[in-house]
Amino acid sequence: MSKIKVVHYINQFFAGIGGEEKADHKPEVREGAVGPGMEFNKRFKGEAEIVATVICGDTYFNENTEDAKKKILEMVKKYNPDIFIAGPAFNAGRYGVACGTITKAVNDELQIPVLTGMYIENPGADMFKKSVYIVETKNSAAGMRKAVKSMTKLALKLAKGEEIGTPEEEGYMPRGIRKNYFAQERGSKRAVDMLIKKLKDEDFTTEYPMPDFDRVEPNPAVKDLANAKIALVTSGGIVPKGNPDHIESSSASRYGKYDIADFNDLTSEDHETAHGGYDPVYANDDPDRVLPVDVLRDLEKEGVIGELHRYYYATVGNGTAVSSAKKFAAEFAKELKNDGVDAVILTST
Amino acid sequence: MVKEIERAGIPVVHVCTVVPISLTVGANRIVPAVAIPHPLGNPNLDKDAEKQVRRKLVEKALKALQTEVDGQTVFED
Structure with missing residues (x-):
C-alpha cells in the first residue's frame, strides 16, 4: 500500500x-x-x-x-x-x-x-x-x-x-452515535445489577448517560429603560491602568470590580486590557472599544437609560476554566442584584 | 458568566464577535459585534464615526434587553 x-x-x-x-x-x-x-x-x-x-x-x-x-x-x-x-x-x-x-x-x-x-x-x-x-x-x-x-x-x-x-x-469525545451489539446478559439483569451496585454505593457505568443541558430561561425584558440601572460586565479584560488586581492574561483565577463614577470616557491614560488572547493594540488605544462607557454615559445624560451602575466587573476570558467563570459571576451577580441593577450588558472579545 | 447573571434574575445581553460560541455557552440575548480585538469599535474610522458605530451597537443591545425572548435569540438588525 x-x-x-x-x-x-x-x-x-x-x-x-x-x-x-x-x-x-x-x-x-x-x-x-x-x-x-x-x-x-x-x-x-x-x-x-x-x-x-x-x-x-x-x-x-x-x-x-x-x-x-x-x-x-x-x-x-x-x-x-x-x-x-x-x-x-x-x-x-x-x-x-x-x-x-x-x-x-x-x-x-x-x-x-x-x-x-x-x-x-x-x-x-x-x-x-x-x-x-x-x-x-x-x-x-x-x-x-x-x-x-x-x-x-x-x-x-x-x-x-x-x-x-x-x-x-x-480517546475521542462521545459523538452521540449508538451502535448495536450483543450483550452477554439481558437488559433486565443488567439493570438490576446496576441498581444493586448503586444501593451499595459502588461504582457502576450507566448505559445511557443523560445529556447535560445547562440552559437558563431568559428573564423578562426591561420595561422602563429610562429608569433602569444598567451595569457593564466584560470578559475582555478591561482594567484600570496597571492592572491593580493582577488579573492573569490567561486562565484567570480572579475578577475585578471597578468604580467608573468619575469617568465619562475610558482612555489609554486610565484603562487598558489585561487579556492575553487577542491583539491588545485597539483596546489599549481606546478601552471604550471593549467596554462602551462613553456611549452609555451619553445615553444616561440624554435620559435614554436611568443610570449607568457605578461599578463594572471584568475578567479575562482566555483559557479560563468554565468553573472559575461560573464562580466569579455567581458572586458578582448577587452584588449586582443587591445594588438594584435592572439589566447587564456583557461584552466579549 | 452570562448564564450566572441570568440565573440571578437579571436580564443580560451578550455583545460578542463569535456568535456560535455565545450560542454554545447558552446566552439568551445575543448581539453580534464588530471584530474580536475591537468588538465595539472600528479603528479604521475616524473617532466620531467610530463612536456612532459603538452607539448603534449599544442601542441594539438595549433594544434586545427590552425585547421579550423565548429562548436563544440573535439580534441581527
Whole structure:
C-alpha cells in the first residue's frame, strides 16, 4: 500500500509566524510538515506523511469564516489527501472553533476523513464533537506529545477505513452515535445489577448517560429603560491602568470590580486590557472599544437609560476554566442584584 | 458568566464577535459585534464615526434587553 497522504491545518502561532499580532494571517499552504506536523510525521513511522500544511490566523478564520473555508477547501482539494487533520488546539478557543469548522467542512464537502483534537472545555468541542472525531487533549501545549500520539493512532485507522472503537478505547469525545451489539446478559439483569451496585454505593457505568443541558430561561425584558440601572460586565479584560488586581492574561483565577463614577470616557491614560488572547493594540488605544462607557454615559445624560451602575466587573476570558467563570459571576451577580441593577450588558472579545 | 447573571434574575445581553460560541455557552440575548480585538469599535474610522458605530451597537443591545425572548435569540438588525 502506498503512503497515506495527510493534509494538516494549524494556526499562525503553531506555524511560528507570530502571536496575537499575527492572528489576522490569511490562509496559506506550504508543502510538507510545519510545527506540530513534524511530531505527527515521526509518529506515523513511514505509514503516512503530511504532504501539505494549511496555515490560517485564528482571528482571520473566525471573522471571515466563509471566505477562509472556501480558500482552505480549495487548498485541501488540490492535494486530495487520505485524511485531513487539524490542530490539536488544546484550550485555545478561536483555534478550536476553527479546527472544528474546517474539519467538518472538509468532511462534508470533500468526503475526506477528518480528525482534530482539543481540550474538553474548548468551545469548539461542544460545537463539533457530534460532527467530527475530536481527540480529547490536555488544556495546554504541554500535552502535545500525548495528544499527537492518540491522534496518530486514530488518524491511521480513519484513513484506512478501519472500524473505530468506542470513545473510551480510542480517546475521542462521545459523538452521540449508538451502535448495536450483543450483550452477554439481558437488559433486565443488567439493570438490576446496576441498581444493586448503586444501593451499595459502588461504582457502576450507566448505559445511557443523560445529556447535560445547562440552559437558563431568559428573564423578562426591561420595561422602563429610562429608569433602569444598567451595569457593564466584560470578559475582555478591561482594567484600570496597571492592572491593580493582577488579573492573569490567561486562565484567570480572579475578577475585578471597578468604580467608573468619575469617568465619562475610558482612555489609554486610565484603562487598558489585561487579556492575553487577542491583539491588545485597539483596546489599549481606546478601552471604550471593549467596554462602551462613553456611549452609555451619553445615553444616561440624554435620559435614554436611568443610570449607568457605578461599578463594572471584568475578567479575562482566555483559557479560563468554565468553573472559575461560573464562580466569579455567581458572586458578582448577587452584588449586582443587591445594588438594584435592572439589566447587564456583557461584552466579549 | 452570562448564564450566572441570568440565573440571578437579571436580564443580560451578550455583545460578542463569535456568535456560535455565545450560542454554545447558552446566552439568551445575543448581539453580534464588530471584530474580536475591537468588538465595539472600528479603528479604521475616524473617532466620531467610530463612536456612532459603538452607539448603534449599544442601542441594539438595549433594544434586545427590552425585547421579550423565548429562548436563544440573535439580534441581527
